[in-house]
Every structure is written in structure tokens, then in C-alpha cells.
Amino acid sequence: MPIPLPAATDPTESLADWMELEALRSKDKSTSVASLVKLLRRTGSTDAIVSAGGDSGSQVTQSIAQDAFGEIENRVKACGKDRYPFEVTRGALNVRPKPEAFTYTALLLMSINKPTAGHEGTSALFENICARATLGYLGGSANGVVSVRFGSPRKSPLARLNQAIDDLCLSVGEGDGCRRPQLATHTGDDGLDIVAWRSFPDGKQGKLIAFGQCAAGASDWQDKLAEMDARSFVKKWMRAPLLVDPVRLFFIPRRVSSRDWESAGIDGGILFDRCRIVACYHSEPTLEKRCLDASKIMLKGLK
Structure with a gap:
């Protein structure tokens, strides 16, 4: 299942999902606010927001990425730290060992995949x-x-x-x-x-x-x-x-x-x-x- 490229107009929750999925997919099993900022700037998806009266593209992108990371921090609290499959440090998200063993991981992946039917689906x-x-x-x-x-x-x-x-x-x-x-x-x-x-x-x-x-x-x-x-x-x-x-x-x-x-x-x-x-x-x-x-x-x- 390909991870859709994030856009500045996406909901904060979707951007936080992208950070988690990107960390799971990446070779170094991590991602960061800086990575999200860089990608949002590259896609140019902040242009519409800026033209509608926002600040400069750089400031808008940074604010959007910080909001997504704030959502990540809220998830740690809402799940309980021991039940969240990522380590959250200042501006970075790192995958814990054996992320597939966390129920959260299964639910995150289910949210982007079409449900399968049957007793074992x-x-x-x-x-x-x-x-x-x-x-x-x-x-x-x-x-x-x-x-x-x-x-x-x-x-x-x-x-x-x-x-x-x-x-x-x-x-x-x-x-x-x-x-x-x-x-x-x-x-x-x-x-x-x-x-x-x-x-x-x-x-x-x-x-x-x-x-x-x-x-x-x-x-x-x-x-x-x-x-x-x-x-x-x-x-x-x-x-x-x-x-x-x-x-x-x-x-x-x-x-x-x-x-x-x-x-x-x-x-x-x-x-x-x-x-x-x-x-x-x-x-x-x-x-x-x-x-x-x-x-x-x-x-x-x-x-």
C-alpha cells in the first residue's frame, strides 16, 4: 500500500499518520518535523494557504508540521507511553523494536488498507x-x-x-x-x-x-x-x-x-x-x- 504524499491542506491527523507510516517504512526507522517540512515545501502545497492570506510559505509549513508533531505527542498521552510503538524526542519520531507487536501498529495499518473479509480477514x-x-x-x-x-x-x-x-x-x-x-x-x-x-x-x-x-x-x-x-x-x-x-x-x-x-x-x-x-x-x-x-x-x- 503506497503512502500518499502529504499536503499542507491535509488534516493534522493525516499528517501525523504520515509521519508514523514514514518512520515504519524508512530504512533508519525514523522521521522528523524537518522531514515533513521539507516534503511539504517540495510539493508546493502551501501556496494556496499563503495566497489566501497566510504568512510566508516557510512559516506556514513549519507551523503545519509542528501541529502534526503536537498530535503525535497527544497520541502518546492518549495511548499510554508503553502502548505506543514510537519513541518521541524533540522533533523526531523513532520506531521502537518490534513495532509489529504493538496493537497500535495494526490499527494504524488497517486505517490505510481496505478491510478484508472472512473469519481470518x-x-x-x-x-x-x-x-x-x-x-x-x-x-x-x-x-x-x-x-x-x-x-x-x-x-x-x-x-x-x-x-x-x-x-x-x-x-x-x-x-x-x-x-x-x-x-x-x-x-x-x-x-x-x-x-x-x-x-x-x-x-x-x-x-x-x-x-x-x-x-x-x-x-x-x-x-x-x-x-x-x-x-x-x-x-x-x-x-x-x-x-x-x-x-x-x-x-x-x-x-x-x-x-x-x-x-x-x-x-x-x-x-x-x-x-x-x-x-x-x-x-x-x-x-x-x-x-x-x-x-x-x-x-x-x-x-
């Missing part, structure tokens, strides 16, 4: 990562939290939607099974990718339940923000209502600008961007191996 892998992040966010297994990937494709005996709903209701202890099994013999998911809940020792109804939607695609995530309606899903497919409406979660393997954050949260629910996923992720050996293998493949494709 990157779309399912992303959903499994998100399920583990949900587990961590809600408190972990030690606190009675269960988090499962509900999305399609599912393996037998839960491949069909009615089978998956019956199993989900039994596990959650609410919903009373699939309301219209004859209409749910297909293998889809009706927009529901992740389900998690935090139970009480008494086993009674009325608990925190979360419904999550994942958007692994590079460009269509904003179109999916309002795609999954938790209350409608319950009314449509479950015999009995859940005592408390599910909380909505939305997951993407990218960073979201401050400008878009509020509207994305309103439309999609609690927003998990790349750094939030990494910060909450609870490791699991089998999934770690899948992430490692996928990252190695995607890293080889960087050009």
Missing part, C-alpha cells in the same frame, strides 16, 4: 480487537464483564442471526430469545458488531449492556455513525425488552479531529478512536498472534 480482526477494548473499558473479567464479537461472519453453531440472538439472550439473561426467527435465518448481523455487559452477582435483570458498531474502512466511517440503533435492534429481534437500554459504542482504527469529535459522538455513541482502543485493550494470546501476523503482512506492503 482484517475486518473480523478489528472487531475482535474492539471487543477486547470494550472488555477493558467496562472493567474486565474480574468485575463480571463479558464482551463478545457478534458481527458477521460467525462460526457454527451461531452462524445464523437467529442462533446468535438466542445465544446472546441466554448469555445476558435478558431478551428471551429471537422474536422472529423465520426472518433471521441469514448470517448477517443487522449492524451489531460488539455486545458487552457487566453483570451483578445476583444475576437479576437490569445491568450495563453495550452495543458496538465497528467501521474498519478507510473512508466510509462517517456514513456508519447512525447505522446501528440499539433500541430498534432489541425491538425488532428480541421477544422481551432489555430492562435498561444498551449504551452505544462506535469504533474506528483512526484518529478523529477535534472538529468532528462532538458530532461523531452524538451520532455514534461513545467514540473509540485508535488511541482509545489501544488504551483500553486487554491482551489475549491468540488475538495477539493474529495481530502480529496481520501487521507483518501489512508492513511488507508499505511503499
Whole structure:
């Protein structure tokens, strides 16, 4: 996958992504603010900004590159230093040893690649990562939290939607099974990718339940923000209502600008961007191996 050349008009988040990807691709496994400045000047993409009333091209380019590096520093804080695959020094970004072993690397590479389908595809892998992040966010297994990937494709005996709903209701202890099994013999998911809940020792109804939607695609995530309606899903497919409406979660393997954050949260629910996923992720050996293998493949494709 070729890394697109950065332009001064690109969002700050995209320029920060470029710095990370360039560091991963480069022979010396590093990049810097100076490298980004040099490339932006070479492309001449600051010309439109300067002609519209900006300062000199040199000052504008330097400011844009510094903003991108500021975003890099924010990512370190948002992920947790130990979970970020780069060492950040004054004006420079250096790849840590074995970057493919970091969940962040897998998510960064997913954000520029078209998701692949199937049980072993990157779309399912992303959903499994998100399920583990949900587990961590809600408190972990030690606190009675269960988090499962509900999305399609599912393996037998839960491949069909009615089978998956019956199993989900039994596990959650609410919903009373699939309301219209004859209409749910297909293998889809009706927009529901992740389900998690935090139970009480008494086993009674009325608990925190979360419904999550994942958007692994590079460009269509904003179109999916309002795609999954938790209350409608319950009314449509479950015999009995859940005592408390599910909380909505939305997951993407990218960073979201401050400008878009509020509207994305309103439309999609609690927003998990790349750094939030990494910060909450609870490791699991089998999934770690899948992430490692996928990252190695995607890293080889960087050009």
C-alpha cells in the first residue's frame, strides 16, 4: 500500500499518520518535523494557504508540521507511553523494536488498507480487537464483564442471526430469545458488531449492556455513525425488552479531529478512536498472534 504524499491542506491527523507510516517504512526507522517540512515545501502545497492570506510559505509549513508533531505527542498521552510503538524526542519520531507487536501498529495499518473479509480477514480482526477494548473499558473479567464479537461472519453453531440472538439472550439473561426467527435465518448481523455487559452477582435483570458498531474502512466511517440503533435492534429481534437500554459504542482504527469529535459522538455513541482502543485493550494470546501476523503482512506492503 503506497503512502500518499502529504499536503499542507491535509488534516493534522493525516499528517501525523504520515509521519508514523514514514518512520515504519524508512530504512533508519525514523522521521522528523524537518522531514515533513521539507516534503511539504517540495510539493508546493502551501501556496494556496499563503495566497489566501497566510504568512510566508516557510512559516506556514513549519507551523503545519509542528501541529502534526503536537498530535503525535497527544497520541502518546492518549495511548499510554508503553502502548505506543514510537519513541518521541524533540522533533523526531523513532520506531521502537518490534513495532509489529504493538496493537497500535495494526490499527494504524488497517486505517490505510481496505478491510478484508472472512473469519481470518482484517475486518473480523478489528472487531475482535474492539471487543477486547470494550472488555477493558467496562472493567474486565474480574468485575463480571463479558464482551463478545457478534458481527458477521460467525462460526457454527451461531452462524445464523437467529442462533446468535438466542445465544446472546441466554448469555445476558435478558431478551428471551429471537422474536422472529423465520426472518433471521441469514448470517448477517443487522449492524451489531460488539455486545458487552457487566453483570451483578445476583444475576437479576437490569445491568450495563453495550452495543458496538465497528467501521474498519478507510473512508466510509462517517456514513456508519447512525447505522446501528440499539433500541430498534432489541425491538425488532428480541421477544422481551432489555430492562435498561444498551449504551452505544462506535469504533474506528483512526484518529478523529477535534472538529468532528462532538458530532461523531452524538451520532455514534461513545467514540473509540485508535488511541482509545489501544488504551483500553486487554491482551489475549491468540488475538495477539493474529495481530502480529496481520501487521507483518501489512508492513511488507508499505511503499
